[in-house]
Amino acid sequence: MLLKGNTRGAGSWAEYLFKNTNDRAQVLDIRGTSFPDSLAQSILEMSLTGAQAGSTKPFMSVSINPSPGEDRTMTYEQWLRSADIAEKWLGLEGQRRFVVLHEKKGKDGEPRTHIHVGWERYSREDGKLISDSHMRHRLVQAKIQMELEFGHKRTKDYDRQHYAIAKRIEAELEAQGRMAKREVADRFAENSPDISKRETTRQERVDRVARLFSDNVPDPADKESNLRRILEDQEKRDRERDQGQEPD
Incomplete structure (x- = not known):
């Protein structure tokens, strides 16, 4: 299972979610808005509260992609349950949200199914945006819970973005190691006899x-x-x- 997340603005999100590159696009859930039958109007309504908080990224977005074959066994209830698990780990419980299912052919020609979940970040309790810090780490924990709960095969505990970040951090640590060695060498040179x-x-x-x-x-x-x-x-x-x- 692969989970990817980010924060984003409204933009042309509704258009993206229903673009014709998908063989099937279906709204599974709209929660908390005044327009439960309109995704576009719900996204607009949710974006207005974020604008009040002065944010250009009032949404938190997560795509949930089960492994090939396992996506075909997911039920409607399990798709919504996966959204519930993700929002719990991200601290978004009770926030207004929508869930859209996509189906399109993969590189092997077989149909693949995944969902996009969007949450409003604006909190009515304190009038602030819910933080997206440690988002990737939290999504790893959510992924583990989903795989265990749905009986899916365990996969690596990072997505491609997480892996790229891990490699960057590894390179930074290696660079720091080289710098540390260089500093030691410089100190030795300064204190060695002429x-x-x-x-x-x-x-x-x-x-x-x-x-x-x-x-x-x-x-x-x-x-x-x-x-x-x-x-x-x-x-x-x-x-x-x-x-x-x-x-x-």
């Missing part, structure tokens, strides 16, 4: 290593003496072996 001010130069270090090496090189005279002693010991072992004695 190579040009070290106490010893490269040549001095080379000379010091050379001295250490020369101090540990054996004297040639000692090397010759050691070789003579090795030869004498070998000759002694050979004589003892010839005489049948065990070498020391």
